[in-house]
Amino acid sequence: MKVLLGIGGTDGSAEALDRTVARALEAGDDLTIAIVEGKADEAEDLDARVESVRSETDLSVDVRRLEGEPGSKLVDIAETEGFDEIVLGGSTTSPMGKIKINQTAEFVLLNSHVTVTLVR
Amino acid sequence: MNAERRYPDVVSGPFEVPPVEFVDREDRAIEIRPYDGSEEEFEALVEMYAEFDPSDRAQGIPPGREPRIRTWLESILADDCLNVIAWDNGTAAGHSTLVPDGEDDYELAIFVLQPYQQAGIGTHLIESLLGHGASHGIQKVWLTVERWNHPAVSLYKKVGFETTGAESFELEMAIRIADD
Numbered sequence: 077m078k079v080l081l082g083i084g085g086t087d088g089s090a091e092a093l094d095r096t097v098a099r100a101l102e103a104g105d106d107l108t109i110a111i112v113e114g115k116a117d118e119a120e121d122l123d124a125r126v127e128s129v130r131s132e133t134d135l136s137v138d139v140r141r142l143e144g145e146p147g148s149k150l151v152d153i154a155e156t157e158g159f160d161e162i163v164l165g166g167s168t169t170s171p172m173g174k175i176k177i178n179q180t181a182e183f184v185l186l187n188s189h190v191t192v193t194l195v196r
Numbered sequence: 197m198n199a200e201r202r203y204p205d206v207v208s209g210p211f212e213v214p215p216v217e218f219v220d221r222e223d224r225a226i227e228i229r230p231y232d233g234s235e236e237e238f239e240a241l242v243e244m245y246a247e248f249d250p251s252d253r254a255q256g257i258p259p260g261r262e263p264r265i266r267t268w269l270e271s272i273l274a275d276d277c278l279n280v281i282a283w284d285n286g287t288a289a290g291h292s293t294l295v296p297d298g299e300d301d302y303e304l305a306i307f308v309l310q311p312y313q314q315a316g317i318g319t320h321l322i323e324s325l326l327g328h329g330a331s332h333g334i335q336k337v338w339l340t341v342e343r344w345n346h347p348a349v350s351l352y353k354k355v356g357f358e359t360t361g362a363e364s365f366e367l368e369m370a371i372r373i374a375d376d
Contacts, residue, residue, distance in 0.1 A: 171295045172303045173268055174255035174340060177365045196256075 079105045080159045082142075082150045082180070083122060084112035090125060092165025092195035097129050097137075108138040110153065112146040112180065147183030154190045163193045201301070201360055203336050203370045208356025211327035211373070212320070214280050220315040224284050228324045231279035237288075241269055241281065244288040249310050254342060255366065258307065271295075272305075278332060280325045282308070282317050290317050292325040294337060301336040302329065306348075318351055326355065326373050335374040340366040 081096045083089040093109070100107040111122055126139055142149045154162050162184055167175050175196075177185070185192055216228040231237055245258040245265045253260075259268050272293045273279055282290035290308035297303050304325065308318050329337065339357070341348050343366065352369050361368030 169256075170303055170340065171297045172272065172293070172305050173257050173259075174303075174305070176255070176340070179364070182365055 077103065077105045077160045078108075078158060079161050079163055080108050080110060080150065080154050081163045081165075082110045082112055082146065082184070083165050084142075084146070088165035088167055088195060089122060090165075092163060093122070093125055093129065095195055096163050097133065097135060100135055101133060107135060108140065108153075108159070110140050110142050110146075110150060112142050112150075147180040147187070150180070150184055151188045154188060159190055161191045161193060162188055163195060165195050167194060167196070201338060201368070201370060203338075203360070203372045204356070204358045205372070206356075207372050207375060209326060209330060209373050211323040211330065211355075213327040213331050214324040216320055216324050218316075218320055220312070220317055222315050224289075224312075224315070226289065226317055226320070227283045228280055228320055229283065230328055231273060231281055233273075237281065238269065238273065240286065240288040241273075241291055242266060244291065244309050245269070245307075247309065248307065252307070252310065254305070254345070254348075255340065257305065278302075278325065278329055278334070280321065280328055282312070282321050284312070290321045292321045294325060294329050294334065297338075301338060302334055304337050304339045306351075319354070322351065322355055326371070330373045333374070335376055336370065336372055338368060338370040340364075340368050343367050 083092055109126055130137055150162055164181050164184060167177055167181060169175055181194060214228045214230055218226055220226050242265055246262055248258050259265055272295055276296050278294040280292050281288050289312040292306040294302040294304055306318060306322050357369040357371045359367055360370045
């Protein structure tokens with residue numbers, strides 16, 4: 077399956093990356109990781125994690141950086157390049173522990189014509 | 197969470213300060229008390245949330261299984277949070293909590309066990325919590341609620357919450373319970 081993972085700037089990004097990579101290794105997914113702009117220090121952390129995925133596994137991963145409005149970019153790439161699924165680590169939690177769907181995730185869920193998985 | 201959150205100018209309250217005793221609409225004697233930090237009360241809450249109907253979950257809480265319930269309760273029953281519990285003798289019937297948001301304000305949540313809903317317990321519970329909060333120097337409280345959850349939204353409005361954010365999946369509401 078051709079999978080587009082969108083990560084960056086949210087609490088669940090690292091876990092979404094780990095789980096999507098684990099699944100891709102098992103199922104032989106063709107994985108593209110789209111890193112959405114976030115805070116600079118978080119972006120560096122994510123870069124390092126993605127790099128370690130590349131060096132520690134046999135998975136061939138295409139990594140891209142998205143600029144501008146991430147939700148519409150993800151939907152556009154998925155639809156024009158024939159992806160089967162968009163995976164998002166797109167939720168943050170409030171101090172109380174309530175899940176908050178961020179604007180990128182909300183846009184993708186409502187507008188994508190390909191299946192969307194929200195990693196929890 | 198959000199430094200730009202708007203709060204109402206008007207101060208709501210004063211609210212009743214727990215302990216509060218009343219008879220609910222089903223003739224049950226209910227007492228609302230602040231959480232005393234004991235293992236016994238902690239376990240009573242674990243039991244309440246273990247019985248919670250999944251249809252009454254809000255944005256992922258309470259969590260579904262007991263280990264997760266315990267982890268979640270440990271975080272919201274911490275010393276820097278304020279909690280009140282509605283008791284039907286030894287049974288926890290409802291629970292409301294204020295959790296600091298790291299920006300001097302507090303996030304609120306309230307849960308009433310299904311057999312105790314629609315009996316007037318929620319109103320006393322949230323008012324007691326706000327009274328408890330005001331007596332501890334808290335000024336501003338906010339919450340999020342799913343926009344289709346009309347009973348909850350009308351309860352929040354009744355005690356003085358105003359809608360401050362409506363652009364997301366959830367409504368955000370806020371109340372001022374003391375002057376800055």
